[in-house]
Structures are given as C-alpha cells and as structure tokens.
C-alpha cells in the first residue's frame with residue numbers, strides 16, 4: 022500500500038516535469054488556437070487541469086484498491102492419508118491384554134464413551150443393533166463382584182456337584198476378581214435378542230453382530246494405546262448365564278445373553294505386546 026502511494030506521487034512529479042519541459046509551448050498553442058482572449062484560455066486551462074486531476078485520482082484509486090485485493094492463498098497439497106494402511110496397523114497392534122499388564126492409571130470416561138460410540142457402528146442385520154453395554158468403573162466394580170459371589174452362595178447346589186468343587190470354584194472367582202480389580206473399567210457385553218421385534222433374525226446373526234461390535238471395541242482400544250481383552254468370564258459362567266444376572270442387568274427377555282466382559286486398562290507400552298497370526302493364505306481359498 023505504501024509503495025503504491027510512493028509510485029503514484031513519483032509518477033505525478035515526473036509527469037509534471039515532462040509537461041513543463043516538453044509540452045509547455047504545445048499547451049500554449051493549443052489554448053491560443055481554441056480560445057480568443059486570456060480569460061477564455063484560463064477557463065480552458067482550468068478545465069484541462071480538472072480533467073487531468075480527476076483522471077489521476079481515478080487511476081490512483083484503481084491502483085490502490087487493486088493492490089489491496091486479497092490474493093487467494095495457494096492451496097497446500099494435502100498429503101494423501103492411506104486409511105487402509107492405518108487400519109492395518111491398528112489391527113496388527115490390537116492384542117488381548119489382561120490386567121496383570123495394566124498400570125494403575127484410570128481411563129477417562131470420555132474415552133470409554135468414544136470406544137462404545139465406535140462399537141455402535143458395527144454391522145447388524147436388519148439394523149437391529151442388539152448389543153448392550155453395561156460399564157463398571159473401577160470404583161464400582163465391587164458391586165458387580167458382590168452380586169456374583171452372592172449368587173454362588175445362594176445357588177451352589179445348582180452350580181456344583183460337590184463341596185470340594187464349589188470351594189475350588191469360589192477360590193478361582195475370588196482370584197479372578199482380584200486380578201480384574203486392576204482394570205480401569207469393565208464393560209459387560211450383552212445381547213438383546215429381540216432388540217427390534219419387527220425384524221427378528223436368527224440368533225447366530227445377533228451374536229455375530231455383538232461380536233462385531235466387540236471387535237470395534239478392541240480396535241478403538243488399541244488405537245488409543247490402551248490394553249483390553251474379551252473375558253468370557255468362564256470362571257463365573259453359572260452366574261453369568263443366570264436369570265438373576267439378566268435381571269440384575271435389566272435384560273428382560275429369557276433369550277437375552279451376557280457374553281462376558283471387555284476388561285480395559287492403561288498399559289505403559291502397547292507396542293511390546295505382539296502376536297504373529299498363522300498364515301492367512303492357509304485359511305483362504307480363491308475360486
């Protein structure tokens with residue numbers, strides 16, 4: 022902007038000099054030829070000067086406004102993100118990591134919400150979305166453990182054939198719960214068998230949909246650098262599959278199911294857990 026003003030002023034100054042040096046006599050002759058007396062010549066000169074002034078003003082205005090116009094920024098070429106490679110790397114990073122490898126830190130509830138929001142995008146026949154998740158934060162886990170232990174106290178005849186078997190199982194449950202207490206959250210993995218009564222699918226399809234949602238949980242957990250694993254809770258399977266458990270979790274249909282839990286916690290370094298799966302080519306046939 023400042024440069025433009027200097028150029029315009031310089032231009033006027035130069036024009037003035039040139040006019041004085043070379044055009045003075047020409048202007049005089051021009052005025053004489055067009056006007057009869059000095060008064061008329063003066064009028065004509067003033068007209069000429071005003072015309073020149075207005076022209077210079079217009080040109081200056083044009084130059085100044087043009088120079089102020091925003092020059093569109095050149096678009097930086099965005100590096101192309103290879104989503105397929107990113108997904109592959111998360112899939113390969115995904116591992117089942119049990120509480121013995123968690124540190125004591127807690128995961129933000131917001132992260133758990135995000136993980137479950139992603140779980141909710143799983144494929145589901147008929148858009149039935151049969152998955153249901155009940156989340157226990159570490160501070161509240163005891164309520165769940167107490168329910169399970171009480172269940173075994175009240176139903177030991179149903180579950181076990183002998184006192185010895187019962188003692189062994191209760192001990193195992195205690196040990197497991199102690200281990201799981203290191204988790205930041207546990208997410209109970211449930212299925213509503215008739216989530217959409219207008220579109221009833223075979224049971225296996227609804228189980229598969231829930232399993233797909235659990236895979237999403239696994240992947241987002243890995244992407245966030247947390248550790249987690251699907252625990253079938255086989256050690257407490259009698260309680261897990263009981264009517265009382267369904268009632269406790271507000272699952273109102275007898276065919277609703279609990280598929281254990283996703284146990285989750287923070288780890289210091291997820292990258293140290295690796296597993297090389299068997300050769301996929303041996304499991305694939307192209308026809």
Ligand SMILES: Cc1cc2nc3c(=O)[nH]c(=O)nc-3n(C[C@H](O)[C@H](O)[C@H](O)COP(=O)(O)O)c2cc1C
Nearest residue numbers: 115116117118119232250251252253254255281296
């Ligand atoms: C349906 C299902 C149930 C599982 N239940 C358990 C379990 O009860 N305890 C356990 O330690 N791991 C369980 N896992 C995790 C597997 O043990 C784990 O996927 C397997 O060891 C392969 O390891 P990776 O997941 O790290 O690749 C389960 C996995 C699936 C798919």
